[in-house]
Amino acid sequence: MNYDVVVIGGGIVGSAITHKLSTYDIEIALIEKEPDLCEGISKANSAIIHTGFDAPAGSLEAEVISHANKLWPDIIKNHQLAFEKRGAVMVATSEEEKHIILDKYIMNAKANGVDVKWIGKEEILKNNPAVTREIIGGLFIEGESIIDPWEAVYKFAEVAEQNGAAILLNKEVKQIKSSAQHFTLIIKNGEEIKSKYIINAAGLYSDAIASMIGDNSFTITPRKGQFIVTKDKVDIKNIILPVPSAKSKGKLITPAVFKGHLLGPTAEDIDDKADRSTTEEGFKEIRKECARLIPVSINYTSVKQYAGLRAVCSEDDYIIRKSVVNPRMIHAAGIRSTGLSASPGIAAYVAEVLIADDASIKKKEQWKAELPQQMNTQTDDNExxxxxxxxxxxxxxxxxxxxxxxxxxxxxxxxxxxxxxxxxxxxxxxxxxxxxxxxxxxxxxxxxxxxxxxxxxx
Known part of the structure; x- marks a missing residue:
């Protein structure tokens, strides 16, 4: 099989990139090692579309999140994604936390072009009666929203396939050979796939893919985040955020579009990229920390616990660039917890890098953004x-x-x-x-x- 571009990795970033590249008149394939998309980092997260108010000012992460926030409204409308604009409150429970918000986060948000404001205790409790009475105020970020993260992955891929992209599953890359004209990807079963360009969006394994062409310029290590799903009534309208630490954004409480609420995550640096186990210690840590913000959460029942892994990069920012070994491989790596939020912006950035390298790549004259209804109905469908x-x-x-x-x-x-x-x-x-x-x-x-x-x- 021969393609102009092969995207490696079927998570939110790889699917978004394939979706974007399907607007161009090129042959594209998205390949994923698992039997389905959304089997890696993207299947377990907080399901929040962040504004980027707290992304490091001047970073590539902040740039692509900002661009993504301009793209999401049309994507949500065209692809009919489940989405709710909730707004978030970063809660201050002490004068020290208040000064961190005022001195750091308001200034950072302003630098990133995100509207935020300090609001008082009464306003917070009006919309969020479950929040602790210990608060002295908080930072209101109006644009923070929630989404179905799984649906986004599938819709990106389905629209891309509708527009000519190939979605290839059970295709684990074991080796990559380079020549002057193309790459040859050797798949686990011995199959060969040739491509002029490779987009490396392999998440936790993006460093392994890079090393297959001798590029060892970065490494990825996993950070585990455990979550609790509860069906208990949580009397909040907004996403409730703590003041972050140097290591983690802390444990939040957020509504979910599929109902119920999410509590977490933990932030555990581990070695095993396949370790998605949950623990009693993680459960206790989440409940203890969330109880600082919402005291009654200490008694919430857990319908489900799950753990997701985040890609911690040896570099401090997103890596979206050509490989230092072969410029026809473009990395989209080191995409941390904001990957869902940033995905359309990352995709647009990758497309710009690709087009800058190959002026022959042109936009399609026709591209279908909406998916057709294809269901064949049966008499017992309502069961x-x-x-x-x-x-x-x-x-x-x-x-x-x-x-x-x-x-x-x-x-x-x-x-x-x-x-x-x-x-x-x-x-x-x-x-x-x-x-x-x-x-x-x-x-x-x-x-x-x-x-x-x-x-x-x-």
């Missing part, structure tokens, strides 16, 4: 499959009919929110597997429906 989330059989079938469809139960969960309720799928898993088997009974390739159940953790 409820997931009682706690009110998900119907028709909704499960609909995602199975999509061009970028789920390969396992986790993929169904992320696309429909089935399995996210209090029972964690104990009632609906057998029914969902039956639907998947029925859908793929015609011999359609699915990476073993039975494998969807094996290893699934309730």
């Amino acid at each position: 409820i499959i997931c009682l706690t989330r009110n998900i119907t059989k028709g909704e499960i079938r609909e995602v199975l009919q999509k061009s970028v469809s789920p390969a396992n139960l986790d993929g169904i969960k992320r696309r429909t929110t089935a399995l996210l309720g209090e029972c964690q799928g104990s009632c609906c898993i057998p029914k969902i597997i039956d639907i998947m088997e029925e859908f793929h009974s015609d011999g359609d390739p699915v990476k073993s429906v039975q494998d969807s159940f094996i290893g699934y953790k309730i």
Whole structure:
């Protein structure tokens, strides 16, 4: 297979880049080592679209987040993404924290062009009665919003595929060979894919991809963040933020677009890039820290705990540049916790780097931003499959009919929110597997429906 551009990595950054490049008249492929997209960093985060008010002023991170915030409104509208503008409050519980906000964060936000303001205790409590009475005020960031991060990944990829991009799954890159004209990517099964350019958006493994062409200019280490999902009523309108530390933005409490609230995350530097385990210590740490901001959260029940990994780079900023070894590989690496927020801006930046290198790349005359409705309806589509989330059989079938469809139960969960309720799928898993088997009974390739159940953790 031959392409002009291969994007390595099927998370939010890789999907956004593929989406952007699909507006150009070139042959593109997005390749992902897992059987589905959104299986790495992007599947476990706080689901917040940040304004970049606290990004280091003058950084590349701040630049691309700022640009992304201009792009998100059209993306949300065109792709019908679940999205809520909530605003955030960084809560000060002491004079010391107040001065940090006034002396650092207000000035930083101003430098980044983000509107913020100091508000008093009464105004905070009016919209957020659950917040501690110990507060003395806080920083209000009106533009902070929440989104469905999984849906964004899938929609970016689906729109890109609709516009000619190839989405190739189960394609783990084991080796990259370079020649004067192209790269040859050797896939785990021995398959070869040739491409003039490579976009390295491999997340935690972007340093490994770079090293395959002898580029050891940066390293990536994982930082684990554990979260708690609660269904308890949390009487807040805004995203509630602590004053950050040098290591972490701290533990926040945020509403989620798929209902309920998220608490966390922790910030644990680890060595294993596959370690997404949760711990009792992490659970206690989250509850203790969140109780500083919302005292009753100490008693909240956990419907689900999960852990995500963030890519901590040896450099202090995003890496979006040509490789120092071969300029036809462009890195989009070291994308930390703001990767979801920045993804459209990162994609635009990568496109600019690519076009600057190759003037022959031109925009397509036609590009379709909206996805068509393709569902084939059946008489029992209204049957409820997931009682706690009110998900119907028709909704499960609909995602199975999509061009970028789920390969396992986790993929169904992320696309429909089935399995996210209090029972964690104990009632609906057998029914969902039956639907998947029925859908793929015609011999359609699915990476073993039975494998969807094996290893699934309730």
